[in-house]
Amino acid sequence: MSKTHAYSYQRFSTPEQSKGDSLRRQYSLAVDYAARNGLNLQDVSYQDLGVSAYRGANAETGHLAEFIDAVKLGVIPRGSFLLIESLDRLSRAKPRQAVRLLERICEMDITVVTLNDGKRYTIQDIDEDPISFMVAFMVAVRAHEESLTKGRRVRAAWSNKRAKAREMKLTKRCPSWLRLNEDRKSFEIIDDKAQIVRRIYEMTAQGMGQNQVVKVLNRENVTTLNDAAHWHKSTVAKLLRSDAPIGTYVPHLIEHVNGKRIRRPQEPVENYYPAIVSQKLWQEVRLATAKGAAIRGRAAGSGDLQNVLSGLCKCDLCDGPMVYIKKSDKDRYLICQRAKNSAGCQYRAVRYQPVEDVIVAHLNPFAQLERFASDDRLGSELAKVEAEITGIADMLDNLRETKSSTLRTTLAELDIALVDAETRRDQIQRKIEEQEPALMMARIDLLGDALTEQPLDRPKVNRLLRQLLEKVILRQNTGELEFHWKNGGRTEVMFRWPEEE
Structure with missing residues (x-):
């Protein structure tokens, strides 16, 4: 008799957690549970790395959504097990939404197991065992409250930063023609890039359209601001929409409305950046563009996508x-x-x-x-990368106890190489999962x-x-x-x- 299939689902919500032990711990728990309970843990695991469960993003667009689709399509057999560290890995959405997601998975005849306590959830348990339902609901309440509290703290911290924006810059991120000084109190202008921005404003004020500006810049092989191969209309449009050239910073607050992520502009902070364009020139450009067609980015325009090969x-x-x-x-x-x-x-x-x-x-x-069929080239690439990881790990083990400063530098370089190799391995594994024949x-x-x-x-x-x-x-x-x-x-x-x- 063949063993029941089991699938591991792992998630962490921030890139910083990828540097810790979260992923290894979650997968080790799944391996141990499958071995103790006679389950056949499948090589295909579902990992949402850096995807928060707070807004339900993992269930809508992440690998959890792929798992649900695979069950619906019959790729994953009904009666299988889904192994997760705890219910808050599944969702940190509002409690009723989190419990509804658990019900949705269980209704497809999937048994959900929380590995931290070994508890099993089936649709029969949820329907007939009030304690199971209450446990799931209370875990969802706690997880949602933790996410709300964290969100409030983060928003409060950023509000405080915005209030002191003129004294200390909020972040290293800034327009491409600037760089943050080491004291974090001021920005330095990168002259050659600033001159390109000024020229774009001057050409526009003289009546040139965005397509004409793009053609001039590309004909003259003018270096782009963001290391792109050549200039695009969308880049010019974004520059002409921006308040940054006159030194104004417009902070945005991220809100989620009906499942969509929306950026709400907040009160502008004047003189946050050094101005590289005069107020007069900036206003002339605004008037010139207002008289003609509205400046639009790639997403603006005539409604639904009209090209079936868009992006391909x-x-x-x-x-x-x-x-x-x-x-x-x-x-x-x-x-x-x-x-x-x-x-x-x-x-x-x-x-x-x-x-x-x-x-x-x-x-x-x-x-x-x-x-x-599975792409043999990916299998070969995976084998090579795994061999590379093993080799680097062996070298690190041999050098860990050294007290030589030279060898400590080598250790740091090997650590970086190991992280890079593991990242490449994870990318190849995701491609293999995406190409699963069924x-x-x-x-x-x-x-x-x-x-x-x-x-x-x-x-x-x-x-x-x-x-x-x-x-x-x-x-x-x-x-x-x-x-x-x-x-x-x-x-x-x-x-x-x-x-x-």
């Missing part, structure tokens, strides 16, 4: 992103972003509709034929359903494509789309006849 489509010449341009309902194109911004590459506009049509008509049958095939079925819906839900199709694909190369001369699947496979589909040479 790549130019075959430079491997840069292809952007969606809509001139009218009939005239919609995909264009290389570098070419559009005069940052190199060849300007060629490809009609969007034939691309979408071939995806809707033909992609799902090809996807069904794709062999979603889960991938279930996602393909969902994609097939989405492609037949009328009207086409483009955001939904794009979301499913992102789960299955690494990228899509648009080969303009041959009229082909080259789909790169996350398992390493490739599929080529023709969307138009090749161009004549």
Whole structure:
């Protein structure tokens, strides 16, 4: 008789906790429990590293959501066990929401085990044992109160910092044309970057549009402010919206409304930064941009996403992103972003509709034929990294007792190398988990359903494509789309006849 499957779920809410013992402790408890209770602990573990359970983010977008989806799709068999250190790892949301999440998981015939006390929760326990329900509810109350208290303390600390902002700077973070001095009381201007910002303001005040400004900067190979390969319209728009060039800092308060994270601007702090643009020039730019089209970032604009390949489509010449341009309902194109911004590459506009049509008509049958076996390359990479980790750990063990200052420096370097190797191992393991064959095939079925819906839900199709694909190369001369699947496979589909040479 085969053993019942068990799955480990680990979570910590801040990056600082990753430096401690939290993850190892949680996983060790799961291994020990599975061994003592005859469970088959699966290699696939669900880890939400640095995801807080306070707002339920882990259940909505994290690996806990993937676990729930895998149970719904039949990838994880019903009757399995979910092993967690304690109920507050599952959720720190409002008590009724936390208990509802526990019920939701148990109703899928999953047994939840809290490893700190060995208690089991099933839907029968919750329905028939009032004590089990009360224990779960009281743990949820305590966890939620702890999170509320912590949140109040953090907000109070930041309010105090904002009140003293002119005396002591709040944080090292600052605009890219500044750097914080060692005394933490003032900022230093980085002259070459500040000059670029001034020039952008001057060109805009003279009547140049944002696209023109971008083209000028890229033609002249002006260095970007953030180490990007070339300038983008969104970068220029953000600079022109900012109050920082005139020295004003606008703090924001993070609020959660209906499950969404919203940044609320607070009272501006004038003269927080050294000004690099005059008030007169700044006001001229505001007037100039107010007379024309409103400055918009990438997320602003005409509503729903209209390009099913958003974030996936790549130019075959430079491997840069292809952007969606809509001139009218009939005239919609995909264009290389570098070419559009005069940052190199060849300007060629490809009609969007034939691309979408071939995806809707033909992609799902090809996807069904794709062999979603585990990627052997990832297994080889994982083995190499684990061997590297073992080697570094052995070297550290041999050097721990040394009193030599030179060797202590080597120890510090090895510690850094170990953390880096373990991070790479975790990234590879997450990729392997994402490519689990049954889960991938279930996602393909969902994609097939989405492609037949009328009207086409483009955001939904794009979301499913992102789960299955690494990228899509648009080969303009041959009229082909080259789909790169996350398992390493490739599929080529023709969307138009090749161009004549």
